[in-house]
Amino acid sequence: MTVTLADVAARARVSPATVSRVLNGNYPVAASTRERVLRAVDDLDYVLNGPASSLAAATSDLVGILVNDIADPFFGIMAGAAQTQIGGPGDGSGRAGGEKLAVICNTGGSPERELTYLTLLQRQRAAAVVLTGGAIEDPEHQAAMTAKLAKLADAGTRIVFCGRPPLPEGDALVAALTFDNRGGGRRLTEHLISLGHRRIGYVAGPPERTTTRHRLEGHREALRAAGIGFAGGAGDPGTPEGPAVPVGPEVPGGPDGTGGVDDLHGPGGLGSLGEQERLTVHGPYDRRSGYEATLELLRRAPDVTAIVAANDTVALGACAAVRDQGMRIPQDVSVAGFDDLPFSVDAVPALTTVRLPLFEAGARAGRLAMGKENPPPGGIATIAAELMIRGSTAPPRG
Amino acid sequence: MTVTLADVAARARVSPATVSRVLNGNYPVAASTRERVLRAVDDLDYVLNGPASSLAAATSDLVGILVNDIADPFFGIMAGAAQTQIGGPGDGSGRAGGEKLAVICNTGGSPERELTYLTLLQRQRAAAVVLTGGAIEDPEHQAAMTAKLAKLADAGTRIVFCGRPPLPEGDALVAALTFDNRGGGRRLTEHLISLGHRRIGYVAGPPERTTTRHRLEGHREALRAAGIGFAGGAGDPGTPEGPAVPVGPEVPGGPDGTGGVDDLHGPGGLGSLGEQERLTVHGPYDRRSGYEATLELLRRAPDVTAIVAANDTVALGACAAVRDQGMRIPQDVSVAGFDDLPFSVDAVPALTTVRLPLFEAGARAGRLAMGKENPPPGGIATIAAELMIRGSTAPPRG
DNA sequence: CTGTTAGCGCATTCAT
């Protein structure tokens, strides 16, 4: 029924081993024999049995790419870019040469699924795994990830982080490409401050993700440097915990829909950390969250003159909310995003944001996963984020 | 070094066969033994060897999802949805139970890579393959695809189409979910006509894709029904071939950058098919193409009062071009898209478009691939497209 | 440069 290597060998009048060598191409074979074998392969329409091959060789040609949400272009762009380096640029032969099979795994942001996919990949003896996007900072999960990745690395799987900080106790076996989220966040807020904004709302991502934390830290660094919002000087501005109120389906305030507006007054009104927290609302990285968080922000502090969103998608939701409240962008309220996704330049007005070279980073991660490129010194490379000033930010009124 | 089934068996004091039966769960095993085995598995941190398992069983737990461009949310949404049905909803056990490994394969729209991925999947003895998005209508490629898919089906791989018409000689073995692109396109243009538009430009996708053709056919159906642009009555409105000029990197007009403006005059000015072709410009499904094609359109026919784009992404580019020409949307020119991607509602003005239930379709395709759902009668289901009227379309001036 | 010989780790017959 199904044609095997042996069948090809018989037809080409060579040994199975020779056929294998021709197919894998990593061994000297006489040109004439090679040709004979290839013809037999074509004649018989032979297709290599991947599992058998992987079993014998103890490695497979699978490369896993883990993403939090493949419907989000942030991940789509990185994953697609990585795949261009892994799936082979299509040698045109159509015969599927030495390329590996890049497989994108959508975790949906769930820690369990992240681990499950890692196990599945481990099962398949994946050649490499690329982990993209922000990591979850839950210690338990981090420990589990560290252990799992160590096992994968042990088994010869190459591990690459892309847009994600390396694990605390990460082995030197991994290469990490990390975005300068903190620096980008800082420069963005510096830009707003330089325009004259003093009351700046922040629509943050989910509290437990590194990306969220770093961007928020950058934001607060800029505020503090300008002497805004931290006169009280208390607390660590880098910690998004505290009274900052989440928004979205998992609102802990209960099903009453109020979003859990907290009645915190803080020690000293404007100038305290409490004040900054009051101007920060957390929620998922999606449009709806941006919309709702912004409404909440506007309710809490009707005098904000600018809103910084966790990313461009959230910023779009923020824009919609601002408009629905009858305010204009940027005349009444400035809005800024993060990532510079393709649609951001087409927003009206065009979105001021921080550009992350997602495609380049993804491609580089792909190359690292393939061993085509040497890891950066120390295993970690920080990728610069570029401030893109556009029409959605302007000086505040008055 | 690496722990195998035999190791687990030894520790649990049972035979390897029993361990296998416990793990696969499809065989009667005494509860007490099962427990002993599971404990051994945990103690030893055993992970099944996928390749070995697949080799012995002659099947694997891989499901391939082919997409044209994973950076495009159109595909990201469908692929992510499919994966929710395949990767298992995360049973929370973290132990990777019966789920399959859904792998997204990014073809970049290249026919060669499409076939290459299919071969790779065939190698892996994939359990199922989901093909998403428009197909390429090149006869040679279609024949190759038909042959390849037949072989896959032969080998027991389930084939599912999602948002893609079935192959001409497609076996009954495949299930197909196809979008009503033609109907959606027709209703969209009917909407514009009912607003009073008579000169409507069309920014089409790549000429060789089914999606492009069907949407364009719907558009022309509506025009013809209204007696617009086909007074000549000649030619098949369904054929996007002819003098319609493509735009983008692969402009055949040469490197002169003129975009190959054709000097076609047609037999009878307004009212001929030639006129409709003059109002149609083809290009890739991306923003830049939408921008450039629209400039070209405006150059050819400065009196168009509406522009229909092949999809929302292209429509965004079209909007930018219209604005850069100093015209307002929708007062001077109406613009419409297709797909209703998440960002479309946030465009300013919000984009009139045709909603495709991408998530639902993707999820259903995933279920079909898993055999969780029965194929529709006849193997083909057409999914309705819903017209979404928003602010970007309005009656023409005057 | 090519053929021979052994497994790789597991799922399955068969027995029991």
Added chain:
DNA sequence: ATGAATGCGCTAACAG
């Protein structure tokens, strides 16, 4: 309900 034996299809030493 469990154990023993066989082979899935291929690659990787070794010869030669």
